Amino acid sequence: MFFTLTELEHHPILFDVCYRPGEIQFPEEFSQIGDLRVAGTAELLRNTLGEIRLRGHVTAGIEAACDRCLEPARMPVDGDFDLFYRPAVKAGGHGEVHLEEGEIDLSFYDGDGVELREAIREHVLLSLPMQAICREDCKGLCPVCGVNRNDRQCGCATVTSDARWEAFKQLR
Numbered sequence: 001m002f003f004t005l006t007e008l009e010h011h012p013i014l015f016d017v018c019y020r021p022g023e024i025q026f027p028e029e030f031s032q033i034g035d036l037r038v039a040g041t042a043e044l045l046r047n048t049l050g051e052i053r054l055r056g057h058v059t060a061g062i063e064a065a066c067d068r069c070l071e072p073a074r075m076p077v078d079g080d081f082d083l084f085y086r087p088a089v090k091a092g093g094h095g096e097v098h099l100e101e102g103e104i105d106l107s108f109y110d111g112d113g114v115e116l117r118e119a120i121r122e123h124v125l126l127s128l129p130m131q132a133i134c135r136e137d138c139k140g141l142c143p144v145c146g147v148n149r150n151d152r153q154c155g156c157a158t159v160t161s162d163a164r165w166e167a168f169k170q171l172r
């Protein structure tokens with residue numbers, strides 16, 4: 001769904017869209033599980049040089065490999081967004097763009113409008129947690145034999161620094 005300046009000049013646009021998995025191109029380490037739903041409003045802000053505001057709510061299920069055990073980890077996205085888009089300043093244009101504090105959700109757009117799919121893609125990626133963890137108490141893979149320690153106990157000895165120190169003392 002593309003919001004053009006021309007249309008926004010006349011009226012705000014309400015949207016309520018479902019994207020099936022694959023319709024939004026996420027980086028390959030992420031997969032979308034089920035529909036991604038986004039609903040809200042696009043409007044052109046008055047007294048600006050074409051600043052577009054998108055706000056609403058997005059829900060999605062994103063999956064990635066667990067950082068500890070590599071099994072799929074679910075990362076549900078369910079939250080409000082409030083995004084601002086300014087026309088990209090053309091090269092050679094005068095003046096720098098100063099970002100005021102609190103304007104962390106400010107982006108720029110080229111051409112004559114904003115593509116919802118692209119905006120939501122960025123927003124979802126930014127709202128994912130830094131770590132993908134399949135569950136809070138995931139025990140991860142054994143560093144010795146590689147077994148998934150959530151599934152079974154392998155019994156490998158985990159060498160602690162104390163044990164190494166003991167071995168060193170015995171060598172002497």
Ligand SMILES: [Zn+2]
Nearest residue numbers: 066069134138
């Ligand atoms: Zn895990």
Ligand SMILES: [Zn+2]
Nearest residue numbers: 142145154156
């Ligand atoms: Zn092991």
